[in-house]
Amino acid sequence: MFSMTIIAILMVVVMFVGLYLKSSPVLQEKSFWQLLSSSEWKPMKGEFGFLPFVAGTLWVTLISILIALPVSLLTAVYITEYAKPYIKRLVFPILDILAALPSVIFGVWGVLVIVPWISQHVAPHFMDFSTGYTVFAAGIVLGVMVIPLLVSLFIEVFSSVSTDLRECSLSLGATRWQTVRKVIFRQTFSGIIAATVLAVSRAMGETIAVLMVCGCVIGIPTGILDPCYPIPALIANNYGEMLSMPMYEAALMFAALILFVVVLFFNLLSRIILYRLEKRLG
Amino acid sequence: MSIEVQNLNVHIKDNHILKNVNVTLPEKQITCIIGPSGCGKTTLLRTLNRLIESTEGVTIEGKVLVDGQDIIHSGSEVTELRRKIGLVSQRPCPLPMSIFDNVAYGCRINKMFNKRRLLIYQVQKNLKAVGLWDEIRGRIRTPASRLSIGQQQRLCLARSLAVEPEYILADEATSALDPISAKTIEDLFVQLKEQYSIIMVTHTLRQALRIADHVVFMYLGEIIEEGSAEEVFNHPQQELTKKYLSGAFS
Numbered sequence: 001m002f003s004m005t006i007i008a009i010l011m012v013v014v015m016f017v018g019l020y021l022k023s024s025p026v027l028q029e030k031s032f033w034q035l036l037s038s039s040e041w042k043p044m045k046g047e048f049g050f051l052p053f054v055a056g057t058l059w060v061t062l063i064s065i066l067i068a069l070p071v072s073l074l075t076a077v078y079i080t081e082y083a084k085p086y087i088k089r090l091v092f093p094i095l096d097i098l099a100a101l102p103s104v105i106f107g108v109w110g111v112l113v114i115v116p117w118i119s120q121h122v123a124p125h126f127m128d129f130s131t132g133y134t135v136f137a138a139g140i141v142l143g144v145m146v147i148p149l150l151v152s153l154f155i156e157v158f159s160s161v162s163t164d165l166r167e168c169s170l171s172l173g174a175t176r177w178q179t180v181r182k183v184i185f186r187q188t189f190s191g192i193i194a195a196t197v198l199a200v201s202r203a204m205g206e207t208i209a210v211l212m213v214c215g216c217v218i219g220i221p222t223g224i225l226d227p228c229y230p231i232p233a234l235i236a237n238n239y240g241e242m243l244s245m246p247m248y249e250a251a252l253m254f255a256a257l258i259l260f261v262v263v264l265f266f267n268l269l270s271r272i273i274l275y276r277l278e279k280r281l282g
Numbered sequence: 283m284s285i286e287v288q289n290l291n292v293h294i295k296d297n298h299i300l301k302n303v304n305v306t307l308p309e310k311q312i313t314c315i316i317g318p319s320g321c322g323k324t325t326l327l328r329t330l331n332r333l334i335e336s337t338e339g340v341t342i343e344g345k346v347l348v349d350g351q352d353i354i355h356s357g358s359e360v361t362e363l364r365r366k367i368g369l370v371s372q373r374p375c376p377l378p379m380s381i382f383d384n385v386a387y388g389c390r391i392n393k394m395f396n397k398r399r400l401l402i403y404q405v406q407k408n409l410k411a412v413g414l415w416d417e418i419r420g421r422i423r424t425p426a427s428r429l430s431i432g433q434q435q436r437l438c439l440a441r442s443l444a445v446e447p448e449y450i451l452a453d454e455a456t457s458a459l460d461p462i463s464a465k466t467i468e469d470l471f472v473q474l475k476e477q478y479s480i481i482m483v484t485h486t487l488r489q490a491l492r493i494a495d496h497v498v499f500m501y502l503g504e505i506i507e508e509g510s511a512e513e514v515f516n517h518p519q520q521e522l523t524k525k526y527l528s529g530a531f532s
Binding site for chain 1: 331338361362364365369377379388391441445
């Protein structure tokens with residue numbers, strides 16, 4: 001069992017080293033910052049600027065978290081603080097099912113429902129024409145995908161608050177909502193942040209559902225109704241054709257490396273916050 | 283102003299926890315509710331400020347009259363009731379905020395003061411009332427969790443007093459404390475009974491002997507005997523009370 005654990009840890013190291021070695025040709029040509037800050041993407045000419053993809057990833061992640069955070073927070077508050085036991089028993093399996101749905105299903109739902117809705121009902125208020133394949137569509141789909149994970153994490157965080165603490169607040173004449181806002185949120189603040197950071201890392205790495213609705217147009221989005229091209233979509237879309245061009249392969253491996261490091265960073269950050277929370281709670 | 287419990291029955295799921303409880307809790311006295319573990323003391327206490335309602339599967343029958351008004355069925359405002367009936371729980375439970383904010387919490391929630399000066403005065407007054415002011419002076423903005431357990435319990439008492447209740451419920455409020463802190467809390471209760479009606483659940487007979495004015499003895503969800511401390515401790519009428527007081531069971 002110990003050796004299996006070591007293998008699991010080594011996998012992460014091996015992946016990092018593998019991605020670094022594979023992306024080294026492009027890193028020898030241009031510096032890390034040049035690659036990240038340039039928006040020129042012309043693989044045929046050997047121009048690899050990752051800014052549009054980084055911007056796309058950040059836009060989609062931001063929108064998805066803005067959508068998922070309030071919904072998940074209030075759902076978890078309702079389930080832990082207000083819901084009757086039979087509602088809890090009903091909600092937990094539904095959340096599990098939602099979390100276990102393959103992401104392609106969310107993608108299809110996005111293409112069939114969200115994209116036409118944006119194209120026909122949202123975009124016309126702001127511009128002449130939009131296909132609907134936008135940052136907003138990707139943000140909504142991703143947000144909905146992240147909700148089950150965030151709700152489960154928040155429920156766990158709120159359940160860690162002792163009943164005594166709730167009752168102390170209630171016994172001073174506070175309403176349940178005042179108790180939630182002033183005591184439970186405050187007590188679990190680091191837990192809420194840790195869960196959100198974990199959800200951000202999940203959202204950043206999500207590929208297929210986002211790829212189906214984001215538009216896959218190379219360019220820095222200037223608003224939520226612009227199409228975008230997040231890093232995971234870039235890798236997945238171009239993986240097949242990269243073998244013929246060594247530098248292109250190296251560039252895509254560099255994109256994977258960025259994603260790997262960012263997701264790892266957010267995961268570690270979330271763990272550190274949770275560790276500190278546990279330590280503080282004793 | 284007193285609390286009168288009439289024909290109170292509390293069921294939690296299939297368990298009949300309180301059985302036809304009838305009792306009048308006198309004002310400006312310390313009433314100790316005594317009895318062996320699981321006899322319904324805490325349930326009775328939690329019914330008085332309706333915290334019992336958050337328990338899954340609970341049903342309540344009967345009346346609890348606080349100042350003549352039935353708090354169970356009248357549709358009265360639960361938040362106002364709880365402001366009027368303070369609670370000091372078994373384990374000290376500081377809220378995740380500073381010492382000052384802990385004491386000010388209830389005042390802010392109940393919008394008691396519109397001037398900050400008055401709020402500061404109220405916090406100081408109640409920290410002084412529980413003898414904590416001199417000990418924590420200069421670090422009133424530090425997190426309450428940094429206080430010792432005994433200090434935390436006094437802080438909780440100050441917090442309850444700050445919302446100007448008429449009654450104080452104490453659920454084995456000294457059981458988690460060291461003897462010196464427990465004695466401090468007991469002494470505080472004795473001082474406070476001039477202003478408040480105190481209803482205290484205790485597991486320690488000696489504590490009840492020391493501070494009770496009125497005693498309620500419960501067994502298996504029923505009130506077996508109640509009366510002045512003098513009557514119950516020195517001239518118990520019921521056989522079960524005699525046995526309990528003699529230490530035959532606990």
